[in-house]
Amino acid sequence: MKTSLKTYPVLALVRLLAAWRHLLELRHSTMVLLFLPHMEALRWNIGKWKALAVFEAARRGTPAYRQFLASQGAIGVRFRGLVPDLSLVPIMDKENYVKPYSIAARCRGGRVPAQGVIIDESSGSSGVPTNWVRGKAERLANKRMLEFGLTRLVGPGPHFVINAFAMGPWATGVNITMGLTDVAILKSTGPDVPKIAATLQFFGPSHRYLILGYPPFLKLLVDTAGLNWTDYDVCMIYGGEGISELMRGYLLAHGIRRVYGSLGASDLELNIGAENDFTIGLRRELLRRPALASRLLKFPGAVPVVFQFNPADFHLETTPEGELLVTLCRPDYLSPKIRYNLHDRAQIIRFPELKRLLHNCGLRPEDLALEYSDLPILLHYGRADMAVAYFGCKVSPPDVQEALLAVPELAERVTSFTLFTSEGAQADKQLRVCFELAERQPLHLRHDDTLNNLFFSELRRINQDFRESWRMVPAEQRPHIEFYPFHTGPFQGEDIHIKRRYIQAA
Numbered sequence: 001m002k003t004s005l006k007t008y009p010v011l012a013l014v015r016l017l018a019a020w021r022h023l024l025e026l027r028h029s030t031m032v033l034l035f036l037p038h039m040e041a042l043r044w045n046i047g048k049w050k051a052l053a054v055f056e057a058a059r060r061g062t063p064a065y066r067q068f069l070a071s072q073g074a075i076g077v078r079f080r081g082l083v084p085d086l087s088l089v090p091i092m093d094k095e096n097y098v099k100p101y102s103i104a105a106r107c108r109g110g111r112v113p114a115q116g117v118i119i120d121e122s123s124g125s126s127g128v129p130t131n132w133v134r135g136k137a138e139r140l141a142n143k144r145m146l147e148f149g150l151t152r153l154v155g156p157g158p159h160f161v162i163n164a165f166a167m168g169p170w171a172t173g174v175n176i177t178m179g180l181t182d183v184a185i186l187k188s189t190g191p192d193v194p195k196i197a198a199t200l201q202f203f204g205p206s207h208r209y210l211i212l213g214y215p216p217f218l219k220l221l222v223d224t225a226g227l228n229w230t231d232y233d234v235c236m237i238y239g240g241e242g243i244s245e246l247m248r249g250y251l252l253a254h255g256i257r258r259v260y261g262s263l264g265a266s267d268l269e270l271n272i273g274a275e276n277d278f279t280i281g282l283r284r285e286l287l288r289r290p291a292l293a294s295r296l297l298k299f300p301g302a303v304p305v306v307f308q309f310n311p312a313d314f315h316l317e318t319t320p321e322g323e324l325l326v327t328l329c330r331p332d333y334l335s336p337k338i339r340y341n342l343h344d345r346a347q348i349i350r351f352p353e354l355k356r357l358l359h360n361c362g363l364r365p366e367d368l369a370l371e372y373s374d375l376p377i378l379l380h381y382g383r384a385d386m387a388v389a390y391f392g393c394k395v396s397p398p399d400v401q402e403a404l405l406a407v408p409e410l411a412e413r414v415t416s417f418t419l420f421t422s423e424g425a426q427a428d429k430q431l432r433v434c435f436e437l438a439e440r441q442p443l444h445l446r447h448d449d450t451l452n453n454l455f456f457s458e459l460r461r462i463n464q465d466f467r468e469s470w471r472m473v474p475a476e477q478r479p480h481i482e483f484y485p486f487h488t489g490p491f492q493g494e495d496i497h498i499k500r501r502y503i504q505a506a
Contacts, residue, residue: 007056007077007084015053034312040351040374045083047311050329051338052077052084058336063110064101065336068092086339087317091325093341094130094267103133106335117334120174122266132266135334139178142270145313146179149274153260154210154235160203162196163188164213164221165239175270176212184210191217197225200232209234215243216500220415222254223438229255239264241500242305242382242398245284246405263307263380265342268326272314273307273378281368282306282354282377292361298322298347299381301463302398308375316348316378323384345381388421388503390431390479393465395419397502400433403458409451413441418490419503431479436491452481 055077058065072090079085092098097106104111116136121129151157161184163176177188189195191213200209211218215238222229235258236251248259260280263273283306286293293303299322309316315327317339324346325339349357351374355365365372387394400419405411416436433455456479460467470478484491490504 007052034310035373035375037374040376043310043312044350044376047313047315047329048084048086050312050331051086051315051327054327054329054331054333054336055086055089055338057108057331058338061108062106062336064097064105065338067101067105068097086315086327089339091319091339091341092337093343097340098130098267103131103335107133108334108336113334118174118178120266130266133334134175135332137332138330138334139175141330141332142175143179143182146271147183149271150180150183150210153237153274153276154208154258157184158208159184159210160207161186162199162209162211164191164196164211164217166190179270193221193224196221197227200225200227200234205232207233210237211235212237212239214238214240214500215247216416218251219247220438222251222256223412223415231255233257235259237262242380244302244398244402244405245280245287246402246411248280250405250411261305261307263305263309263378265326267342268328268337268340269314272316272326273309273380275305275307276369276372278365278369278372279306279308279377285363285368289361292357292363295357295360296349297379299345300465301381301394301396302402304347304379304381304398307378307380308373309378311376316346316376318346318348321384322347322381324378324380343384345384347379347381349377349379351376386503388419388431390421390466390469393463393469395431395459395463395466399459399463399466400502402462403455404435406458407451407454410435410455413437415486416491416494416500418501420490430477433479433481434490435481435483436487436489437483437485439486441486455481 059069060066069090074090075088077084077086078088107113112133113135118134118139119131120134121131150159161180163180163186165176177186180186185207187199189199196211209232211221211234213221213236218236218238232255234256236256237260239262243259243261251259261275262271264270265272283303286296286303286306297303313329315329317325317327319325319341322345324342324344326337326342327339328337354377358364358367382396382398387396397417397419400417404414404417414435415438418434418436420432420434421430456470460470482489487494494500
């Protein structure tokens with residue numbers, strides 16, 4: 001693979017941009033310049049130029065990537081004018097790149113540095129945990145952006161941060177603790193309800209609290225901590241999976257001031273995209289306006305979580321099947337990731353296109369939120385493989401979560417769920433939706449047909465394909481819900497430290 005002559009001026013420009021970026025990152029007041037309005041196209045193209053620079057550096061200096069390109073029969077990067085097009089660069093993922101090559105070979109220079117390196121691991125919720133290495137420079141860059149993003153989202157401090165992500169070697173908990181230590185009062189409790197409740201009671205309501213964790217745990221905390229949440233100034237930031245607007249409303253109704261989401265991945269980075277008041281407003285309009293949803297959304301089912309991202313830091317694409325590809329554009333990463341497939345289903349809409357679609361439905365951006373930026377939109381539908389097939393339709397965990405929270409009797413009593421599909425003796429398809437009851441909830445709900453009917457009525461409302469499939473299914477083969485006491489049945493042995501298993505083999 002030869003380097004195009006056009007590559008050299010682009011790489012020189014990228015080096016100048018990197019030096020300028022480093023100067024801007026020295027102070028919070030100057031970092032605002034990175035997000036000035038009316039620079040949408042420039043930011044987008046800077047991301048492509050930086051992606052090219054990362055590609056060239058990895059091709060030359062990362063042994064695993066050099067071998068990977070050779071094994072894929074890769075061809076060179078194309079240019080459209082001076083803007084690079086990486087669409088012919090082979091796609092990497094955990095199976096074809098992370099597993100075949102050693103952790104040292106995947107590092108720049110072919111070795112893990114002897115110092116300044118943090119090793120964390122993914123939760124292992126989908127298999128064996130994977131180790132990831134993060135160098136000092138990338139941790140510092142991530143720390144700066146995490147501090148800046150937190151201030152833009154919830155305002156200037158002081159904040160009292162309670163890190164309820166799993167502690168120990170897990171990536172999110174470790175990196176949150178390192179990233180926020182210098183800018184807040186920080187207590188890393190892990191997902192421990194009594195410890196968090198005791199912390200709030202001990203330090204009292206005078207602080208502005210920020211609690212970070214997985215959505216199922218945050219709901220469990222609100223339901224079982226025994227606190228009057230309206231007495232405290234608490235915001236929550238969730239990660240690891242999405243939430244429905246019904247869950248956000250549930251948390252707000254119980255006294256939580258604000259709830260925002262962050263999109264990250266152990267494989268890549270902590271904060272690739274983030275929710276804000278504008279993206280939440282857009283999502284609510286998608287729920288209220290079917291005409292807008294039909295124009296905007298690519299996949300049926302529950303409305304996706306809506307994020308914005310900085311295209312100068314993360315070059316995002318989607319495959320023809322709609323799977324998200326991520327290129328980490330900052331040059332500091334110890335282990336480069338170029339067109340990395342998380343196997344998440346997603347959709348990317350640049351801001352000018354979003355404005356046009358909104359205009360066609362009689363809306364302006366300021367109708368969704370008074371303050372907004374022109375960063376691109378990422379619609380995140382969840383894991384591409386996190387859905388069960390049933391009579392020609394797909395049912396996903398977000399669909400189930402939204403239907404569950406739409407039935408108050410279930411929302412107040414159920415702490416988790418999982419889906420099973422199987423075939424009966426006559427090869428007939430069967431779907432079971434299993435609910436885990438909160439502690440000390442009565443089991444008599446098991447035989448309540450009213451709740452069964454209410455739940456599947458909501459699921460039919462949310463998922464159009466499921467509604468059509470329901471009409472074809474004989475009454476005796478229709479799916480049903482099952483209730484299990486806390487930590488029993490399919491929920492026995494669940495580890496609160498890792499993400500939930502929403503789909504299981506029968």
